[in-house]
Amino acid sequence: MKNPCDMKIILGMSGGVDSSVAALLLKRQGFDVTGVFMDNWEESDGEGVCTAAEDREDVRRVCDKIGIPYYTVNFAREYRERVFSYFLAEYAAGRTPNPDVLCNCEIKFKAFLDLAMAVGADFMATGHYARLDLDKSQNRVRLLRARDANKDQTYFLAGLTQAQLERAMFPVGTLEKGEIRKIAGEANLSTALKKDSTGICFIGERNFKRFLMQYLPAQPGDMVTLEGRAVGRHDGLMYYTIGQRRGLKIGGIREGSGESWFVVGKDIKRNLLIVQQGEREELFSLGLYANKINFIAGDPPEKSFACTAKFRYRQADSPVRVTVCGGGIAVDFDRPERAVTPGQWVVLYRGEECLGGGPIDETRPLKKIVLTGV
């Protein structure tokens, strides 16, 4: 084992508190830390608030304060080619992709990791809320949930492999968000009180629909009920996701129940958005199929096993049974699940350990959607 001061660590810094504190912690532990800001999106319109420049400035301030070198790298081309193109293709196919999972697989833990290794780093680090555990008996790394269950980000890391995790460090994974802010405050880091960022990583917080419209032209059509009654118009199927309520602009209708309307399906062929008043059986499913699954350990624990799963980020875990078939899995839910959506990831957990996951391809509905009268 090398001395910490001989261990070179390249830390991905976003300009937020978490990676700022990660830098501070690594520095205090004596590592040879370098902060790197990733500039992965190039504004094509002047519309979105360009927070990237501010974020980079925050990285600079924090690194100066801590006394570590910092650099900026640009992976815009890689992001566009490996993440954004997939993102658009998925939307065009009527699915709801999760670009941030892919961003971790392709950019932060591939392009960035490769760069770190190329400059002679021993490890790369990020400000993700997650923990790693070396299982010596099996000689493998386990990905564990963050100590702060509320901020856990293992969902976004479920696509990573042993080769990637072996070289990763998550310095803030053992801390609570409150502690992070406290540490940042005590160290006088400029990001101590900075609001947590939301939105798609790199693309940031902006009018999502308008953003998508720049790349996928609107194709308006009808919103219909299961009985084929037209109750509104949609701007294009790609702007909606299963289970969505807001933005449908459907008020009360005669003989209606007075409940809210939800998206329950899409008829791509006829360009129809299928909606339903209230949350009924059609919104729930009993299972799903994911054709491409990544098991962090390299292999599934068994051919068939019980565990828990999330179908969207920040959902509570649901008990499920998994059956491996080929490179994919069939998942059976113990209880019907609401709005399980193709394109989103199913991520499996066993206790604290994240086993892996993959994009959802198909669901097994509680009640099949049959359009009549159209």
Next chain:
RNA sequence: UGGGGUGUCGCCAAGCGGCUAAGGCCCCGGAUUUUGAUUCCGGUAUCCGCAGGUUCGAAUCCUGCCACCCCAG
């Protein structure tokens, strides 16, 4: 231009002579959130198709007009 019915917030919809005109949906604002989804808070008609009248007092009663719907022609 015979008969009947209806007109209350963007949409449904309570109210049928007396507190500052329910409620739901949509919408807007905020909280939560590295997927603008979900969820959670908060906000939104001084005014009831229009104009008169009756009354201490009307969205609620009366008269006229206008609009829409249905039946009959």
